[in-house]
Amino acid sequence: MLQRRTLLAAGSALLAIPALRSARAAGFPDHAVTITVPFAAGGPTDVVSRLVAEGMSKNLGQPVVVENITGAGGTIAAARVAQARPDGYTLLMHHIGHASTATLYRKLPYDVQESFAPLGLVSDAAMTVVARPDFPAADLQGVLAAIQEKGDALTLAHSGLGGANQLCGMLLQRTAGKALTSVVFRGSAPAITDLMAGRIDLFCDQATNTVGFIRDGRIKAYAVTLPERVPGLDLPTTAEAGAPQFAMSTWHGLYAPRGTPPEVQERLSAAIRAALREERLLARFGELVTAPASQERATPAYHARFLAEEVARWRPIIQDAGQYAD
Structure with missing residues (x-):
């Protein structure tokens, strides 16, 4: 009888875990959210992050602050977020370099794809x-x-x-x-x-x-290097100049640690999409010659597919160049 009661109690506890997570997600966020930026203050990634943070804060009803943690090509900041509590309060803003580190670094304390929950792309430059x-x-x-x-x-x-x-x-x-x-x-x-x-x-x-x-x-x-010309610059695209294979963008995306509750991920993703509709952000992005991600690209599903494609695309390019971190 005691063993049966113990099993019933254990089963009840397991059933209660999703309900507890849902309750926490329903109240998310109840304090400040931190976006970790792997590069110095004042640089393009920092500026993009602060603009997005401002817009997200309006939607979430809580402060969204930016913390700069530099070093090792962004891997120090990424490792810290990968190891953070998966509750949606510690996020990572990273650019194309997040995809390249999967090949550039022979040993990483995290997996570029498996250690993070992509929340949505943010911008292209x-x-x-x-x-x-x-x-x-x-x-x-x-x-x-x-x-x-x-x-x-x-x-x-x-x-x-x-x-x-x-x-x-x-x-x-x-x-x-x-x-x-x-x-x-x-x-x-x-x-x-x-x-x-x-x-x-x-x-x-x-x-x-x-x-x-x-x-x-x-x-x-x-x-x-984009498929379309950049407003304000009288320059052809690489495709127009006869090198269609020479195309890329500096994209940014926002990530949470893997294991963050789906409801929290979607709440954060919705806040990203709302931020990308803010007039102030759009105006500043224009000044920075940066395009906001479309509403489709600013979703977890699109971001996850895109990251996988970018990791696969850059692997042979980096391998051919032979430029690796020690």
């Missing part, structure tokens, strides 16, 4: 192919021909392992079929400074970072 002001190529085909002719006699800037500009540089070299000499900078700003001064030949970076210098004529620009 074009990459721009730029060069020093006196680079002789007249168009993108000329750039590719110069790379094919001179190879590692030309220098290519990037700002660290797993960053969007490193990935874009890998894609540029893969498209040309020749490797360049990589020069690593501590951020886009010093790379652009050396590009303007003619100390570096080529760079591939977000339009957010390059648009002002392109418009002022301080650097030479050849193409944008």
Whole structure:
């Protein structure tokens, strides 16, 4: 009899767990939510995160704050969120680098896909192919021909392992079929400074970072990597310039730890979609030459499929480049 009562009690406790989780989810959130950003304050990911956080806060009725935890190509912040309590109060905002780390890093304390619950994509930004002001190529085909002719006699800037500009540089070299000499900078700003001064030949970076210098004529620009042209920039797409395989975007997405209750995930995802309709966010994204994710792309299901596709897409590109973290 005692054993039967014990089993009944254990069964009742197990049945109560989903009900308890639902009750907690129904009251979510009852205090501040934190978005962990793996890059420094003031950079594109930080700015996007703060705009999204502001819009989400209005929808959730609680503060949504941003915490910057930098280092190791974003993997320190990602590991912290992967190990956080899966209650929806600790989130990760990451860009395309989240997909690339699955291949770039031989050992990670988390699984890029399995350790997180994707909540929705947030934004897309074009990459721009730029060069020093006196680079002789007249168009993108000329750039590719110069790379094919001179190879590692030309220098290519990037700002660290797993960053969007490193990935874009890998894609540029893969498209040309020749490797360049990589020069690593501590951020886009010093790379652009050396590009303007003619100390570096080529760079591939977000339009957010390059648009002002392109418009002022301080650097030479050849193409944008999105399928459509970027408003305000008189540049062809890479497809229009004869390199359709050279296409990518710097996308951002929001993640919760795996195991976060489905009701909480959907609540957060709905808040993302509401934020992406905010007039202030749309205006600021326009200034940043960044497009908000569509309402379809800002869903958990779409985000999960897209992340899997990006991990698979970048794996052979990174493997061919042979650039791994130790």
